[in-house]
């Protein structure tokens with residue numbers, strides 16, 4: 001069990017009562033929470049069963065998907081137009097009725113992403129298996145397919161390039177380096193922002209479910225709510241409960257929906 005946290009499954013009845021009494025808002029990460037981790041980032045997919053569960057849940061609890069993926073990308077993969085989506089780790093947010101909110105400060109950094117992408121590609125070109133994924137406000141450098149002996153070299157070379165670009169910072173994820181604007185904004189702040197869009201005035205209790213270190217920003221930052229960690233990312237966690245894997249996420253959703 002992840003970090004010895006109590007199991008959300010074993011406590012599902014009490015949690016369901018709390019969620020209903022407090023009219024919870026639901027925030028869901030995508031990769032590793034709704035969709036299994038796979039070797040190629042382009043191949044990640046949510047199952048029909050999971051999509052259906054999320055749709056049913058969203059009718060009970062206002063729901064947003066909060067992802068490191070680009071907003072359009074995660075929106076298309078989940079394919080539930082009635083939900084809100086925060087993409088690029090919260091730097092871009094969309095919702096029903098053409099709602100769109102992009103981080104103004106991060107817009108200014110976009111030309112720097114265009115500049116560093118070819119520099120990083122050149123710097124890493126002799127390491128087999130490195131894969132770039134450009135999101136609007138972040139750049140992922142995937143190394144899941146890189147030989148383990150070379151992964152620290154990938155980190156070193158990216159850090160060397162970023163030394164000259166104080167507008168950007170390097171963050172870690174699951175076998176991925178995320179180059180992000182060096183701006184005080186993250187999934188936790190995106191959730192606080194989304195609370196205003198999703199809920200009514202008195203509806204602030206948030207449940208955040210995620211699996212990765214970047215989800216810690218939401219577990220740590222969000223006031224009035226609770227976090228559920230899926231699996232174990234190996235670092236300190238600020239979550240309150242855990243689920244072992246995506247199958248348990250599904251089971252937990254089924255229990256939440258049971259009358």
Ligand SMILES: O=P(O)(O)OC[C@H]1O[C@H](O[C@H]2O[C@H](CO)[C@@H](O)[C@H](O)[C@H]2O)[C@H](O)[C@@H](O)[C@@H]1O
Nearest residue numbers: 030031037038039041044067068069144174176
């Ligand atoms: O915040 P999330 O929705 O969890 O997104 C985090 C990153 O997920 C994706 O990368 C991860 O999943 C891939 C597919 O399973 C896997 O191949 C990769 O190793 C993982 O890091 C996505 O590609 C990134 O853009 C997201 O930031």
